Amino acid sequence: MSNNDPQGLYKALGVQPSATAEEIKSAYRKLAKETHPDASQTASSEKFYKISAAYEILNDPLRRAEYDSSAFQASAHEAKTRVIDPICCSRCGQVAAQPRYVVFFRVYSFIVMTTRRPVQGIFCASCAKKEGLKSSVITLFAGWWGAPWGPIYSIGSILNNGFGGKHERSADEGMVWYNALAFLSRGNLQLSYALAMQSRKALDKEIARHAAELVSQLEKAGADPRQGKLRNPWVTSMLYGTGHLLMAFALPGALALGIFANTQGSGASASYGGSRLYSSPPSKQYQSSVQNAIPKPNVPTCTDVPYNGQLLGPNRLSSTAGHSLEIRNGSSGNAIIKVRAELSGAVVAAFFVRSNQTGQITGIPDGRYTVQYAFGDALDVSCRRFVHLNSAGQFPGAETLQTEQTATQIITQVLSYTLYAVPAGNVTPQIISAQDFERQ
Numbered sequence: 001m002s003n004n005d006p007q008g009l010y011k012a013l014g015v016q017p018s019a020t021a022e023e024i025k026s027a028y029r030k031l032a033k034e035t036h037p038d039a040s041q042t043a044s045s046e047k048f049y050k051i052s053a054a055y056e057i058l059n060d061p062l063r064r065a066e067y068d069s070s071a072f073q074a075s076a077h078e079a080k081t082r083v084i085d086p087i088c089c090s091r092c093g094q095v096a097a098q099p100r101y102v103v104f105f106r107v108y109s110f111i112v113m114t115t116r117r118p119v120q121g122i123f124c125a126s127c128a129k130k131e132g133l134k135s136s137v138i139t140l141f142a143g144w145w146g147a148p149w150g151p152i153y154s155i156g157s158i159l160n161n162g163f164g165g166k167h168e169r170s171a172d173e174g175m176v177w178y179n180a181l182a183f184l185s186r187g188n189l190q191l192s193y194a195l196a197m198q199s200r201k202a203l204d205k206e207i208a209r210h211a212a213e214l215v216s217q218l219e220k221a222g223a224d225p226r227q228g229k230l231r232n233p234w235v236t237s238m239l240y241g242t243g244h245l246l247m248a249f250a251l252p253g254a255l256a257l258g259i260f261a262n263t264q265g266s267g268a269s270a271s272y273g274g275s276r277l278y279s280s281p282p283s284k285q286y287q288s289s290v291q292n293a294i295p296k297p298n299v300p301t302c303t304d305v306p307y308n309g310q311l312l313g314p315n316r317l318s319s320t321a322g323h324s325l326e327i328r329n330g331s332s333g334n335a336i337i338k339v340r341a342e343l344s345g346a347v348v349a350a351f352f353v354r355s356n357q358t359g360q361i362t363g364i365p366d367g368r369y370t371v372q373y374a375f376g377d378a379l380d381v382s383c384r385r386f387v388h389l390n391s392a393g394q395f396p397g398a399e400t401l402q403t404e405q406t407a408t409q410i411i412t413q414v415l416s417y418t419l420y421a422v423p424a425g426n427v428t429p430q431i432i433s434a435q436d437f438e439r440q
């Protein structure tokens with residue numbers, strides 16, 4: 001295993017640790033197809049499991065950041081017995097005495113599709129400033145043109161990029177301490193001393209304690225305390241910050257500002273999420289169910305049609321917190337939506353959305369889910385299912401919902417899907433059988 005791939009996750013996917021998010025995604029798709037247990041006799045479920053586990057970490061920018069920066073661990077004892085290489089910038093390749101692991105975001109939009117692509121790695125301060133600017137300029141040109149998430153993501157990402165990108169203090173401190181030991185092992189005592197001085201203030205108590213010990217050892221060995229402070233290369237100029245603020249706010253104009261104010265003004269909790277446009281499947285009739293489900297003249301139907309977002313039957317939603325799911329039903333039929341736990345298939349919630357209207361539920365706990373929908377006309381007398389299902393489908397892939405907690409906010413996600421009557425979506429949902437939809 002190489003030093004920057006401690007558990008071999010990149011190797012499992014056959015990519016370099018410097019691979020972009022897109023390279024990781026396409027490598028995974030290719031390997032998943034080859035190794036999926038259903039694919040062929042030579043496929044192995046063990047291999048499939050391994051690449052899926054690797055992808056789950058590397059596809060999440062923050063988990064990938066944690067994995068990448070966990071590679072740099074050394075002890076003071078090691079520094080005295082072997083030579084340790086200091087950490088290099090992943091962009092320019094030069095030794096970075098005070099590196100950071102940073103995630104920048106680039107936003108790309110096209111009408112209703114908005115994606116936010118992470119660009120991440122270990123940066124020296126000067127490469128980080130260049131990458132932050134580049135990602136923001138790309139977002140400025142490519143990010144705005146999608147409704148409604150384009151402007152929201154663009155502003156958030158440009159501000160993130162302008163203020164140094166997403167980075168974890170504990171990861172940065174871990175790398176500075178690693179470098180203090182690396183320079184110690186190479187005999188550069190003055191630089192090791194200056195980095196150890198910084199590490200004394202680390203959040204990690206172990207690092208702080210070892211750093212304080214190293215500082216006093218190096219002072220005895222002749223390190224000069226007057227040269228114990230390094231210039232902080234991460235300070236950015238006024239111009240840099242102002243440039244990003246201009247990109248985020250001045251150019252997009254009042255419209256974007258209005259949307260931003262609406263979404264950011266909600267006090268201690270905020271939401272973000274993705275918006276996707278899906279076509280509903282061609283309105284193919286289910287032959288098997290037609291035979292026994294054609295409404296006979298005297299089949300009783302539901303008289304009290306549910307409202308938009310009304311829950312049908314028991315659910316596992318939280319009444320106090322959780323993520324939201326919004327369905328815009330652009331079709332001419334009423335829809336029932338089911339949220340299922342990905343692994344067990346258990347129904348977490350089922351709810352109703354009237355034709356050409358929008359329904360929303362909240363309180364979905366953290367987890368991975370698949371979302372199914374069915375179109376129909378009249379509900380049966382239980383008011384929980386259609387007398388006759390016209391068609392049913394499932395959105396491709398599973399959605400991961402994860403609550404993020406920062407010092408001041410609890411951030412939950414809003415998933416937003418649009419169902420269109422005509423097959424015009426960017427992604428074709430999978431058609432499922434009536435039995436699969438009705439399964440409990």
Ligand SMILES: [Zn+2]
Pocket residue numbers: 089090091092093094123124125126127128
């Ligand atoms: Zn660099």
